[in-house]
Every structure is written in structure tokens, then in C-alpha cells.
Amino acid sequence: MDWNQMWKEQPTVMNMLKQSIEKDRLAHAYIFEGMRGAGKKHTAWLVAQSLFCPWQQEAAPCGSCSECMRIEHGNHPDIIVVEPEGASIKKAQVENLQKELTYKGMETAFKIYIVNDADRMTASAANSLLKFLEEPESPILALLLTENVHFMLDTILSRAQKISFAPPSTDTRTRIYQEQGVSEAAASLLARLPDETARGYNEEGTDWIVQGRALVIQLVEEVHSRPHQMLLTLQEKWLTHFKDREELDIGLDLLLFWYRDLLTVKYGQQDLAYPDQKEVMEKQGQRMPETDIANTLQLILDAKRRLRANVNAQLLMEHLLLRLQEGS
Numbered sequence: 001m002d003w004n005q006m007w008k009e010q011p012t013v014m015n016m017l018k019q020s021i022e023k024d025r026l027a028h029a030y031i032f033e034g035m036r037g038a039g040k041k042h043t044a045w046l047v048a049q050s051l052f053c054p055w056q057q058e059a060a061p062c063g064s065c066s067e068c069m070r071i072e073h074g075n076h077p078d079i080i081v082v083e084p085e086g087a088s089i090k091k092a093q094v095e096n097l098q099k100e101l102t103y104k105g106m107e108t109a110f111k112i113y114i115v116n117d118a119d120r121m122t123a124s125a126a127n128s129l130l131k132f133l134e135e136p137e138s139p140i141l142a143l144l145l146t147e148n149v150h151f152m153l154d155t156i157l158s159r160a161q162k163i164s165f166a167p168p169s170t171d172t173r174t175r176i177y178q179e180q181g182v183s184e185a186a187a188s189l190l191a192r193l194p195d196e197t198a199r200g201y202n203e204e205g206t207d208w209i210v211q212g213r214a215l216v217i218q219l220v221e222e223v224h225s226r227p228h229q230m231l232l233t234l235q236e237k238w239l240t241h242f243k244d245r246e247e248l249d250i251g252l253d254l255l256l257f258w259y260r261d262l263l264t265v266k267y268g269q270q271d272l273a274y275p276d277q278k279e280v281m282e283k284q285g286q287r288m289p290e291t292d293i294a295n296t297l298q299l300i301l302d303a304k305r306r307l308r309a310n311v312n313a314q315l316l317m318e319h320l321l322l323r324l325q326e327g328s
């Protein structure tokens with residue numbers, strides 16, 4: 001992703017960085033915090049390119065000179081990346097980093113280090129890092145990246161400038177899942193689930209989401225056309241797929257996305273959670289006025305709320321389906 005694309009994704013962040021680069025007022029250390037997919041890594045690399053590119057203009061790196069290319073390919077000797085080995089970033093890794101930073105720069109006096117998943121430093125690793133966050137011996141820029149800023153030590157937070165990234169758009173999230181090999185059908189649903197939920201289903205669990213998706217399509221069709229079937233499907237398929245409270249909550253989300261899509265289709269917009277179901281939705285939407293769809297969304301949201309209050313899952317779903325059927 002180049003500078004201009006990132007500018008479209010994160011205008012506030014990019015504007016702030018541009019100003020600081022242009023006025024030569026970068027802090028010694030930054031914390032980039034925000035959801036996965038928000039562009040923290042890309043931004044870190046773009047900042048590095050901006051600082052090393054001889055053709056940089058208004059802070060934007062050229063993107064094609066040898067410095068920019070070396071950085072893009074991860075081959076720049078003055079940029080050091082630290083990331084978790086296994087579950088955490090260990091003290092020895094931070095000590096190695098410190099050694100590398102004290103070598104003279106290969107070509108310039110300036111060095112950058114990027115710490116991915118900085119919240120996963122062990123306490124002793126974080127304490128070692130503190131020592132040189134406090135007194136950088138040479139011109140050094142630290143970029144600490146995290147999705148969980150609340151897990152970071154206050155002592156680190158107080159020595160770095162925090163930059164918060166806006167959550168990525170649904171489009172961006174969908175594209176990221178697809179780049180990871182997830183099918184479009186699953187990606188457009190995962191992109192709409194809360195990040196903490198979707199993360200667990202990212203690699204192995206997409207089959208589960210795809211099966212859940214098929215169940216939503218079946219159940220909705222039955223609610224609206226074959227209501228005598230729906231309680232059987234609930235019993236035999238839905239409740240055996242969405243087994244516990246957490247899974248049922250995701251099932252209700254998938255159902256919610258369906259009816260939200262109905263409204264999206266009615267308004268003639270494109271951005272659907274079920275992109276291949278548009279024709280079915282157009283037909284269903286013709287029979288359902290907007291107020292009915294809005295009521296349906298409210299019923300599903302109520303069910304999600306009641307689910308948290310420890311009600312019996314089967315009763316909750318039966319009640320919901322009967323209400324949906326009345327409203328259809």
C-alpha cells in the first residue's frame with residue numbers, strides 16, 4: 001500500500017505524521033494502536049521510507065528508489081524489526097535489539113526499530129526496553145505496534161506518543177481476509193463480526209462460519225415460506241451448530257446481517273454481508289416493508305440482549321423465530 005492509499009484509510013494519522021516529518025519534530029517513540037487491518041504495519045514502513053528516501057516530497061516517499069525498495073523488501077540495515085518468538089517477546093530479544101542499535105549505522109547515523117505486537121513483551125523485556133526508550137544514545141526512532149494498548153505497561157505508555165488508528169472499513173477487512181485465502185462468502189461475514197470474535201475463526205474456523213451461513217439462508221427461507229419446517233431445522237441443525245452462548249451470539253449476528261442486507265438492497269446499495277444472495281433478498285424485500293425489517297432487526301437485537309441474561313437458548317430461538325414469522 002502506498003502513501004496516498006494509506007492517506008485515504010487513515011487521514012488523521014497520516015496528517016499528523018506528515019506534519020511531524022515535515023517539521024522535523026518526530027518523537028523518539030510512538031505507539032501505533034488499533035485493530036488488526038487498520039494499517040499500523042504499513043504506516044510504520046511508510047514512515048521509514050519517508051525518512052530514508054532521498055526523493056521524499058511533502059513527507060511522501062517516492063516508493064521506487066533503491067532505499068524505498070530495500071525497505072519494502074525488508075532489507076534495510078538500519079531498520080530492525082522485533083516480533084514475538086512463540087507467544088511473547090523475550091528479554092533476550094530486546095537485549096539483542098539494544099546491541100544492534102549501538103552499532104554505528106551502516107550508511108547513516110539514523111536507525112528505526114519496529115516492535116510488532118508490542119503488548120506481548122514479557123515484563124522483563126518491557127523493562128529492558130524502557131532503559132533505552134528513556135535515553136536514546138543516537139538518533140533512533142521506535143515504533144511500537146499493538147492491537148491491545150491496555151496490556152502495555154504504563155511506564156512504556158508514558159514514554160511514547162500514542163497514535164490511535166481508526167478501525168478499518170468493512171471493505172478493507174473483507175479484502176484482508178480474502179488475501180489470507182478466505183472465500184468471499186466467509187470473508188464478508190468475518191469482516192462484519194467484532195474483531196475479537198472474527199480472529200478466532202480466521203484460519204481454521206471458516207468452515208464453521210460457512211456452514212453457519214448456509215443455516216441462516218435456510219432458516220430465513222423457512223421463516224418466510226415454509227414455517228412448519230423452521231422449528232425442526234432449529235432443533236436438528238441450528239442448535240447443534242451454534243452450541244453455546246458465544247456461538248449462538250455469532251449465529252444471531254449472522255441473522256442480523258441478513259436483515260440488514262435486506263435494507264441495504266432496498267436502498268439500492270451494494271455493500272452486502274451475503275453478496276451472492278442479492279436476488280433472493282430483492283424478492284424477500286418486496287414482500288417486507290421497511291418498518292417490518294426494522295422491527296425484525298430490533299427483535300434480533302433483543303434476543304442478543306436476552307442471551308446475555310442467561311435464558312434458555314432453545315426457548316429464546318423458538319420465541320424469536322415465531323415473532324419473525326408473524327412479522328413476515
Ligand SMILES: [Zn+2]
Nearest residue numbers: 053062065068
Ligand atoms: Zn524513495
